[in-house]
Amino acid sequence: NAGVTQTPKFQVLKTGQSMTLQCAQDMNHEYMSWYRQDPGMGLRLIHYSVGAGITDQGEVPNGYNVSRSTTEDFPLRLLSAAPSQTSVYFCASSYTGGRGNSPLHFGNGTRLTVT
């Protein structure tokens, strides 16, 4: 099994550009989520989904959009990149999310720099 696959691994954007970070999992997990990691800030939840067709905001959703058209995929869209969005982004999935006891499986991360 591939687990959670994130692409790209690295990305450099100019301010104002848009892009989509891809996340796919092959474990039939219902719950998928996006976190950003900044030095000293831990992992902050951007958006999450408890199943196909259902998405909701996390702690820091502004500037990001998500969709969940299939169980497997959960792309994160940056509408108009800003330097404040420079960060490492992790996608994570689990069977049940906060409603159960299943652990999160993380992708390898995308390191994004906005200039």
Add this chain to the structure above:
Amino acid sequence: GQQVMQIPQYQHVQEGEDFTTYCNSSTTLSNIQWYKQRPGGHPVFLIQLVKSGEVKKQKRLTFQFGEAKKNSSLHITATQTTDVGTYFCAGPTSSASKIIFGSGTRLSIRP
């Protein structure tokens, strides 16, 4: 909103010394999970605690869940260089729909 705090933010120890990180939630948690992230890597699940007062051990690591289910700790006995990394606690929000993380404790070790 609900918050999960971790202390200390950093810990630098001599190899062989013990290490402890503490996690505190502003609300009661149904369960708490611990993750380890090696430098340059992604968080990896270590363990989950569910019951009030629960204590679990993994070799040199001891995990505790507080009686009120609002705090937790991770203790490493006799640290080794392989323990280097950032340790995170995480728990579901009160609505149980999503999982939020503490700010993490970064452990570095002098050989």
